[in-house]
Amino acid sequence: MIRPFRVALLILGAVVVSWIAGAATLESVVVTYDSGRYSLEADAHMNAPREAVFAVLTDYDRFGRISSAYKEYGFLDPAPDGTPIVFTRMEGCILIFCRSLWRVERLESEAPGFIRTVTLPEQSDFRHSVSQWWLEPEADGTRITYQLDIEPDFWVPPIIGPWMLQRRLQRGGAAAVERIERLAQELSPDYAAL
Numbered sequence: 001m002i003r004p005f006r007v008a009l010l011i012l013g014a015v016v017v018s019w020i021a022g023a024a025t026l027e028s029v030v031v032t033y034d035s036g037r038y039s040l041e042a043d044a045h046m047n048a049p050r051e052a053v054f055a056v057l058t059d060y061d062r063f064g065r066i067s068s069a070y071k072e073y074g075f076l077d078p079a080p081d082g083t084p085i086v087f088t089r090m091e092g093c094i095l096i097f098c099r100s101l102w103r104v105e106r107l108e109s110e111a112p113g114f115i116r117t118v119t120l121p122e123q124s125d126f127r128h129s130v131s132q133w134w135l136e137p138e139a140d141g142t143r144i145t146y147q148l149d150i151e152p153d154f155w156v157p158p159i160i161g162p163w164m165l166q167r168r169l170q171r172g173g174a175a176a177v178e179r180i181e182r183l184a185q186e187l188s189p190d191y192a193a194l
Contacts, residue, residue: 048184
């Protein structure tokens with residue numbers, strides 16, 4: 001006869017295993033640096049439909065839900081050609097160097113599989129910045145490939161900059177991937193019929 005305590009442990013174990021198996025995974029983050037420009041490539045898997053992931057990543061009215069680093073965010077008036085213009089203000093530190101960073105960007109997308117932002121340097125703290133997201137259905141969720149090419153318009157400590165940036169992106173990226181997945185899962189019933 002199995003005792004109630006053992007049954008409870010078996011059920012708890014099954015819940016933990018299913019939670020771990022279904023959790024978002026940030027599989028790789030690679031940061032390179034060349035002549036003042038940083039490039040980032042990341043690969044992740046989320047247990048949520050790509051339509052819902054796309055909806056979360058393009059919802060700049062609530063972008064702060066992805067990371068607490070985003071202090072201000074939203075939509076501005078669209079470009080003359082109708083392309084959405086978005087902005088974010090982030091706060092962050094590398095060792096003792098703290099900064100508030102503005103980015104104003106064109107938001108180009110092809111639902112539900114591609115998102116691209118191109119920074120408008122004259123309104124941003126970056127000389128150059130282009131980010132691209134590819135969202136592909138995969139088994140029980142979505143495969144995400146992310147690329148960022150960025151050149152700050154401010155001083156970054158040259159020796160520790162790339163190393164510290166990679167560490168922060170790996171830590172913060174994993175947390176952001178989990179938040180994006182959770183937000184997308186909350187939207188999933190809206191996309192189940194698609």
